[in-house]
Amino acid sequence: MPSFDIVSEVDLSEAENAIQNVTREISTRYDFKGSKSSVEMKDGVITIFADDDLKLRQMHEILQGNMQKRGIEPGSLDYQKEEPAAGQSVRQRVLIKQGIDKELGKKIVKAIKGGKFKVQAAIQGDSLRITGKKRDDLQEVIAFVKGMKLEQPMQYQNFRD
Template sequence: MPSFDIVSKVDMQEIDNAVNQALKEILQRYDFKGTHNEIKLENEAIVLLGADDYKLDAVIDVLKGKLAKRNVSPKCLDFGKKEPASGTAVRQRVAIVQGISKEKGKEICKLIKNSKLKVQAQIMDDQVRVSGKKIDDLQSVIQLLKGQDVGIELQFINMRS
């Protein structure tokens, strides 16, 4: 029985490269001269530090631009609250979302079931497996999910026939 898996994974090496490029740009830009702005990659999160709110927003824009150039979707970033750091500095923690949560998995399964295609979707840990009798139905599911916005970046892997 043909099947494929729906996952949400992020290439951490690409994120590391984007963070390094953004940091390099921040160090060279004229509007950041004389202020303390940082981007640090810590495990599954990015810590942003800006001299003030406006500088932090500019740091976020630089980071998003570098991620986009490296084909990393901004949907994989979960921005936390801005919190004060020393003086007027502002810190923000950005979590990197990996995997499909149970809620998102249920939402994806519901979308697939509402499509009336003859396929079965089941949640397996942090991925969703879709199986059916015809490969055409599976390809229709892929097109359906690419057209929908589920809030996370989806990849389709392990297509087996």
């Protein structure tokens, strides 16, 4: 019986490479000359240190650009609330979304069942398993989920006949 998995994963080694590119770009840019702005990543959490709000916004653009170059979509970055740091500087944490949480999983399963597709959808931890009798039904579900405009990027893996 054909099946596939819907997952939402980010390659953390690619994210680490993007962070290194951001650090390199900040060190060479003229508008960051003499600035104490920096970016670091630990355990899937990116921490941005900036001198002020303007530099923080610029670092967001640099980060998103470098992440996209590495194949990581901006929807997989979850920006947390800005925190004041020493003096005028600000700090912001950015979480990298890994996996599909229960609420989003339930929403996708409900939409698939409401679409009257001839498939079964099951939540398996932080992924969804879609099973059907025909390959065409599964391909219709993939097109349907892509058209749902979810805030988190999805990947379709493990397609089996």
